[in-house]
Amino acid sequence: QSVLTQPPSVSGAPGQRVTISCTGSSSNIGAGYDVHWYQQLPGTAPKLLIYVNSNRPSGVPDRFSASKSGTSASLAITGLQAEDEADYYCQSYDSSLSGVAFGGGTKLTVL
Amino acid sequence: QVQLQESGPGLVKPSGTLSLTCAVSGGSISSSNYWSWVRQPPGKGLEWIGEIYHSGSTNYNPSLKSRVTMSVDKSKNQFSLTLSSVTATDTAFYYCARGKYSSNWFDSWGQGTLVTVSS
Numbered sequence: 001q002s003v004l005t006q007p008p009s010v011s012g013a014p015g016q017r018v019t020i021s022c023t024g025s026s027s028n029i030g031a032g033y034d035v036h037w038y039q040q041l042p043g044t045a046p047k048l049l050i051y052v053n054s055n056r057p058s059g060v061p062d063r064f065s066a067s068k069s070g071t072s073a074s075l076a077i078t079g080l081q082a083e084d085e086a087d088y089y090c091q092s093y094d095s096s097l098s099g100v101a102f103g104g105g106t107k108l109t110v111l
Numbered sequence: 112q113v114q115l116q117e118s119g120p121g122l123v124k125p126s127g128t129l130s131l132t133c134a135v136s137g138g139s140i141s142s143s144n145y146w147s148w149v150r151q152p153p154g155k156g157l158e159w160i161g162e163i164y165h166s167g168s169t170n171y172n173p174s175l176k177s178r179v180t181m182s183v184d185k186s187k188n189q190f191s192l193t194l195s196s197v198t199a200t201d202t203a204f205y206y207c208a209r210g211k212y213s214s215n216w217f218d219s220w221g222q223g224t225l226v227t228v229s230s
Binding site: 034038045097 | 158170206218
């Protein structure tokens with residue numbers, strides 16, 4: 001049972017825009033802790049996609065963006081491409097766990 | 112560009128101890144980063160196991176704390192994980208990762224290694 005809640009799956013057609021939500025609580029996102037996002041392609045290790053709520057590491061396309069508000073955060077992917085089909089995870093710090101917390105992950109299917 | 116590589120037995124017997132090592136290349140383990148272990152049961156989500164700083168300071172997931180030990184070997188530029196009293200529920204892909212700050216984002220990951228707990 002993850003302290004950060006993500007939808008199990010989302011889908012979209014090529015070229016469309018999709019969003020993935022990450023809902024937390026007052027012990028994590030709502031307490032002001034930063035949210036980070038990872039992309040995990042099939043059979044590979046997670047890759048950092050967004051750090052500190054909305055920052056993209058070098059090499060990540062600007063089709064990926066993220067925001068945070070209140071006790072939630074969201075990842076948006078525009079101009080959906082087949083190569084975006086992957087699992088996406090949000091991550092934050094949780095004070096009740098005194099450590100790192102991951103969302104349960106969202107599987108993105110490109111139709 | 113730092114690279115991380117996990118190594119260790121792929122099969123551990125129930126009630127035994129899981130031991131993994133993460134070799135760091137392209138950077139120093141004594142840099143101002145935190146070094147973590149994250150695991151992922153096949154087909155499931157990510158779980159943070161804990162982190163260690165080069166000074167030896169550690170922070171463990173409370174749910175695993177009683178069974179986890181992490182250590183650093185500066186001479187070999189690597190860090191290690193031991194998980195005791197394993198059961199089938201500890202079967203997972205184990206990843207080592209570099210954290211920019213304590214309990215913060217992970218900017219580099221190893222490729223992962225599958226550890227199966229079975230007799």
